[in-house]
Amino acid sequence: MSHFTRRNFLRLGGAAAAAAALPLSFSMRRRAVAQARPDQKFLFVVTASGGGSIIDSFLPVAESEVRDRDAAQRRVVYPDAAIVQPSGSNLKIVRNLASELTGPFSSAFEQSELLRKHYEDMCVVTVEGTSVNHVIAQKRAMNGAGIDGGRTLLEAMAMAQGEDLLLPACNMANGGYLEPGDDPSVPDRARSEVISDPVLYSIATHGFAGLPAAPGADAIAQARGVRDRLEEASPFAARHAASPLRQRLLGLRRDVMPRLEREDLIHRLLMIRSTDGLPLEEYGLGLSPAQEADLDRLLEVFPGLANDQLQAQAALGFLLARHGFSSAVALGPGFAPNFLPDGQIPDTPIAFDYSHTDHVTAQNVMWSRMALALDGLVTLLKETPHGDGSMWDQSLIYVATDFGRTKERPSGSFGFSSGHHLNNGNLFLSPMLRGNRVFGGIDPETCLTYGFDPRTGEPARDTVMREGHLYSLVCQALGIDFDGRYDMSGLLR
């Protein structure tokens, strides 16, 4: 058994990568050229797992906004000094409160930076979901509570935009966000490729590269040819000729595996550098100068990607889209702790659901984490040429979440527990949407959000929106039609 554990492997890789990653000036930076189709659109679903509350992030209520000051002490509202509204932005955000919060969990990324840099392409869409069960709510966030026959957004996007892509939809999320849709008409090719380890995923994309002492490529090709003929000659094949499962495997082997290997995903998606402790060149996994330069840039944006699962997911999600392999990617923190080499965890335990123990800390830390991933992803998409513009021009990021949190707290307390609540809102980032605004609104007296007219975008106090509206919005923005889609024109640019 090798002396390596995954932790020290990644620490070695990360340390070497960090040492080697010199910051590049803008003039020196080699801009990666996207290899996706010029008309390709991209969907990223970033999951705020556990219940990311919009009133603790992008739709906060300030104490000064509440008429009844006594009641304000019992609602989840924030001191005015805790809320930031960048110049030019109509949106506000609860800033990073790490300096004020006590306890072992913190995140250094200032979430207001996300708003300051990208507010023009950001909007909040209010919603009231239909389940306070994590798994069910997560799944409904992905399939619009069944509005499209049970298809998930990733599946719908894969069917609409991923026809000739190697990995039309990739899912690195967890729980209900990871579950397949319930529409039996979705073909296998549109079902999501589940990726549990973004750092090591590239290794799975080649049948033999990187294996020590493997025979040469010609020898393996010959053996594969013999295998193909064995498949035809065997009594097993004759007996099970009609098996859809067997046909699926053979089809993948015949039609997709050669493309995976020919496109060299194993190197193009590799996010680890060679080190003395792990000489990847000896395994044939060394990177070309161009790939090294790309990795340099990734590490500038996501310096912790070797150990930080969320950063690694975001980096891999970008690579999958950038190289034209995928049109839809889901990613997000999970409930399992992501241990860093020093034993700390970058998230709160059970992500946003740690709000059950310490609401403000959980929400603030996790929104900082989400903002870090979102900012990095948007930054990379904006700087990557695509068609006549950039990848960002054709991208939409939907920050999905399970549900909101309860709106009450013990009077004057900032160390309290919260439960699940249907009423909430979601963050969207895309130049395809009307940005820098809130669709719907919030009642500062109750901290409950209300809806809007989807055809105009104007607030409508006596309505609430549902998961189906969010699903419809994503589909309409990306040009995906389906029977029963709500008209969300009021939110589109």
Added chain:
Amino acid sequence: MNRLSTLALAALVLAGCGEPLTPLRPTPTERPEFACDPDADPPAVESLQWKRVAAFTADLSRALELSDDALCEEVDAFACRDVHRVALGGNDPFGAAQYEPVASPLVTTPTAVDRVVLAACENAVARDEASAPVVFTDLAPTSAPADPAALSTQAAALYRRLLARDAEPEELALVAELALDPTGAPRSAREADVLACFAIASTTELLLF
């Protein structure tokens, strides 16, 4: 209830039904895509099941007499069973809250299978090369040219170990082709053993049951 009350109640109900209720979601107006055409062929009956990661790697280990640890490692560091767990049909309940495995093979399932099988075959051959052979007894893994007849005998033994059956003559003849490389030159017995093991063990017959 007397007739007058019934009529009054009906009138109230009807009055309440005068305004159509706004549905929570729009009512589909077209036939769902997945509705079956009455004239269409019925779907094929599935006669096989996917032998998922635990059973697949266990069968491979048993057949090649390799311990779990010695079966396959990526970059000599990570057990293949863990790296390729999802692609090989397993699930990740702790890391990803994935409580059910994927229903159908993923895009990376064939590549993961090839990697695991190739590594396992290589490890078994290396073991037999370094000490008294336990699996590759009919064609000892040496640098000497592979004898096609011996390779055929070895293939027969591999069929029994891996697929629990006797090979058909045609199958043995196909595997014996691996005694020569693509240029027609004799290949080493060692390499022939690896390739024969790989060709047989990576067929769908070991992956499905």
